[in-house]
Amino acid sequence: MTTQPDRARTPFGLRLAAWYAALFVGSAVVLIALTYLLLASSLRQRDQEIIQSTLEKYASAYEQDGLQGLNDAIRSDRVAGQHETLFVRAIGADAEAIYFSAPEDWSGFNLARLDAAPAPGTEVWSDVRAAQTGDVLEVASVRLPDGIIFQVGKSTRSRGELLARFRTVMLLAFASVILIGLTGAAVITRSALQPIRHLIDAVRRILATGRIEARVPARATGDALDQLSGLFNSMLDRIEALIAGMRGSLDNVAHDLRTPMMRLRSIAETALQSEAGSDAQRDALADILEESDRVGAMLNTLMDISEAETGTMKLARERVDVADLFRETVELYSDLAEEKHLTLAASSTPGLTLDADHNRLRQVMANLVDNALKYTPAGGTIALAGRAEDANVILEVRDTGIGIPPADLPRVWDRLYRGDASRSERGLGLGLSLVRAIVEAHGGTVAVQSDSGLGSTFTIVLPMEPRSSTK
Amino acid sequence: MRLLVIEDDRTIASFLVKGLQEAGFAIDHAEEGRNGLALALTEPYDAAVVDVMLPGLDGLSLIEEMRRRKVRTPVLILSAKRSVDDRVRGLQAGGDDYLVKPFAFSELLARVQALIRRSTGETQPTRLVVGDLVLDLISRSVERAGAVIELRPREFTLLEYLMRNAGRVVSKTMIMEHVWNYSFDPRTNVVDVLVFRLREKIDRGFEQKRIQTVRGIGYVLK
Numbered sequence: 001m002t003t004q005p006d007r008a009r010t011p012f013g014l015r016l017a018a019w020y021a022a023l024f025v026g027s028a029v030v031l032i033a034l035t036y037l038l039l040a041s042s043l044r045q046r047d048q049e050i051i052q053s054t055l056e057k058y059a060s061a062y063e064q065d066g067l068q069g070l071n072d073a074i075r076s077d078r079v080a081g082q083h084e085t086l087f088v089r090a091i092g093a094d095a096e097a098i099y100f101s102a103p104e105d106w107s108g109f110n111l112a113r114l115d116a117a118p119a120p121g122t123e124v125w126s127d128v129r130a131a132q133t134g135d136v137l138e139v140a141s142v143r144l145p146d147g148i149i150f151q152v153g154k155s156t157r158s159r160g161e162l163l164a165r166f167r168t169v170m171l172l173a174f175a176s177v178i179l180i181g182l183t184g185a186a187v188i189t190r191s192a193l194q195p196i197r198h199l200i201d202a203v204r205r206i207l208a209t210g211r212i213e214a215r216v217p218a219r220a221t222g223d224a225l226d227q228l229s230g231l232f233n234s235m236l237d238r239i240e241a242l243i244a245g246m247r248g249s250l251d252n253v254a255h256d257l258r259t260p261m262m263r264l265r266s267i268a269e270t271a272l273q274s275e276a277g278s279d280a281q282r283d284a285l286a287d288i289l290e291e292s293d294r295v296g297a298m299l300n301t302l303m304d305i306s307e308a309e310t311g312t313m314k315l316a317r318e319r320v321d322v323a324d325l326f327r328e329t330v331e332l333y334s335d336l337a338e339e340k341h342l343t344l345a346a347s348s349t350p351g352l353t354l355d356a357d358h359n360r361l362r363q364v365m366a367n368l369v370d371n372a373l374k375y376t377p378a379g380g381t382i383a384l385a386g387r388a389e390d391a392n393v394i395l396e397v398r399d400t401g402i403g404i405p406p407a408d409l410p411r412v413w414d415r416l417y418r419g420d421a422s423r424s425e426r427g428l429g430l431g432l433s434l435v436r437a438i439v440e441a442h443g444g445t446v447a448v449q450s451d452s453g454l455g456s457t458f459t460i461v462l463p464m465e466p467r468s469s470t471k
Numbered sequence: 472m473r474l475l476v477i478e479d480d481r482t483i484a485s486f487l488v489k490g491l492q493e494a495g496f497a498i499d500h501a502e503e504g505r506n507g508l509a510l511a512l513t514e515p516y517d518a519a520v521v522d523v524m525l526p527g528l529d530g531l532s533l534i535e536e537m538r539r540r541k542v543r544t545p546v547l548i549l550s551a552k553r554s555v556d557d558r559v560r561g562l563q564a565g566g567d568d569y570l571v572k573p574f575a576f577s578e579l580l581a582r583v584q585a586l587i588r589r590s591t592g593e594t595q596p597t598r599l600v601v602g603d604l605v606l607d608l609i610s611r612s613v614e615r616a617g618a619v620i621e622l623r624p625r626e627f628t629l630l631e632y633l634m635r636n637a638g639r640v641v642s643k644t645m646i647m648e649h650v651w652n653y654s655f656d657p658r659t660n661v662v663d664v665l666v667f668r669l670r671e672k673i674d675r676g677f678e679q680k681r682i683q684t685v686r687g688i689g690y691v692l693k
Contacts, residue, residue, distance in 0.1 A: 285687065286687030289687030328651075366655075
């Protein structure tokens with residue numbers, strides 16, 4: 001299990017390093033080879049130019065002043081120190097050398113191969129290889145009009161020595177290129193794979209410890225791997241929030257259920273102590289039924305809240321007409337409002353619709369109106385208002401009730417929270433939490449504004465169309 | 472009327488069997504899925520009450536197997552799960568019904584009777600009569616002891632519902648669903664208010680109070 005990521009990582013890293021090194025060394029080889037070829041060919045060209053110009057010079061000297069002119073030209077060159085490394089031969093019409101000059105150590109060349117005479121007026125190039133040293137004598141021959149064959153040659157030895165030195169230097173350079181290439185490959189592979197290694201480490205830590213807090217270090221380079229790390233971290237954040245939410249709601253459910261469970265217990269216990277078959281026992285049984293219905297309702301609400309808060313609530317979205325929504329809400333509560341001598345009125349911009357879960361919105365409106373009815377004294381008014389604002393629908397529930405003290409305002413959305421003023425009213429204290437959870441699950445917001453003694457206004461802002469993306 | 476109850480929890484099963492017997496049904500009970508299926512396939516029942524979570528063979532597979540074998544007994548599915556999954560939705564579409572635990576017995580009874588009514592195609596009466604109380608569904612009028620009673624539309628709907636279930640306790644949840652079509656529980660006493668108003672109109676001045684409160688369960692019209 002633990003070796004698997006290693007097996008998966010090593011070949012990839014190695015492959016990456018090998019590719020890098022191969023590319024690096026390969027381009028160095030091409031560069032060195034090109035430089036070498038260029039150098040060799042330009043050296044060769046220079047030698048040939050020397051041979052050719054010398055040949056032409058001597059030939060013209062011979063043509064002007066005969067053998068004497070040639071001797072003069074050679075002598076002056078020798079004085080100038082230019083002649084040492086050149087082979088010069090003049091062959092007479094009778095195939096006898098009439099002039100010969102060559103450095104002493106050039107004995108290895110088989111000069112007999114140069115005897116083939118070129119056609120008059122043309123220049124012929126021939127190579128003679130030295131038997132032992134492998135040096136090559138490059139010779140240009142020309143036949144003058146009077147039958148004399150002129151030959152000037154140059155050994156490739158000095159050129160060869162130069163190239164040999166160059167090769168040595170290049171070999172050293174190549175060795176360092178390989179070294180740099182391999183080191184570079186190792187470094188680059190390492191740094192390129194670092195985010196992936198961090199990712200692997202993070203996942204491994206989570207798997208090993210079961211704790212989701214591990215994160216991949218951010219590098220802020222903005223490249224694909226950095227994005228991957230970022231996305232991975234966001235995913236972990238989301239998972240962590242979900243787990244925390246679920247854990248939280250589980251704790252809340254357990255906590256919220258203890259009180260009604262305790263009530264059930266005490267009712268049953270009291271009933272057991274009273275006379276069998278008495279009215280007190282019948283009452284207790286009825287109390288227990290009512291209480292257990294409340295527990296059931298509470299469980300449903302808690303489930304709804306945690307589903308909405310963790311984003312797992314399924315919303316059956318449809319076109320919801322705000323006027324219909326208000327009408328249904330008013331119908332549900334009109335009798336009760338009448339009973340309590342309250343005015344329940346609704347008004348909305350005609351044709352105002354939004355994309356939402358109709359049933360959930362009815363729940364939201366019912367909870368808000370329910371709440372308003374509870375805290376508004378007789379003669380008061382509860383007004384529902386709906387209007388469009390930008391791409392949102394604003395739903396308002398305004399009452400002329402007792403209001404919410406400023407200290408309680410931020411906490412009205414908390415689960416099971418009830419301000420002092422509302423302790424006497426029956427309710428589960430979950431209504432507003434559910435309202436907020438449902439609205440937020442729709443991508444909307446809720447707010448409350450209240451003046452103690454004058455009334456409260458709950459404002460819901462819902463997007464007309466569901467947001468296309470979450471981020 | 473013969474009913475099959477397939478439920479493995481003994482307490483719930485005996486609660487159902489006892490209640491349904493008192494309501495006049497003949498009951499067969501199976502605690503396990505395979506036995507239940509065997510009964511459902513061999514005996515002619517008017518309806519069945521089947522729990523989803525069963526040992527042996529789960530409730531939904533059981534119903535699917537019944538349907539595959541062309542047994543059309545209507546089924547009321549019981550489940551502790553709140554969310555209705557796709558399989559249940561499929562069965563619901565086939566005419567079966569669905570009830571979430573915990574439920575009030577009166578609600579189960581009403582649903583079973585509705586299932587049987589639907590499957591036997593029993594014709595709906597146009598007049599509902601309970602003693603001196605008469606409700607005409609065509610003229611939408613109500614009389615008690617010959618005197619016409621004016622009702623608001625919602626009061627009429629509630630009375631009709633109570634009269635259809637005359638003698639049986641109807642829970643607040645059932646009234647919420649039937650009268651307002653709200654499938655959740657608004658926590659204020661909306662139902663109480665409506666029942667109170669209806670009672671004022673029906674029972675005021677009469678010795679015999681027709682609409683009675685059954686504490687902890689709901690209301691009954693007798």
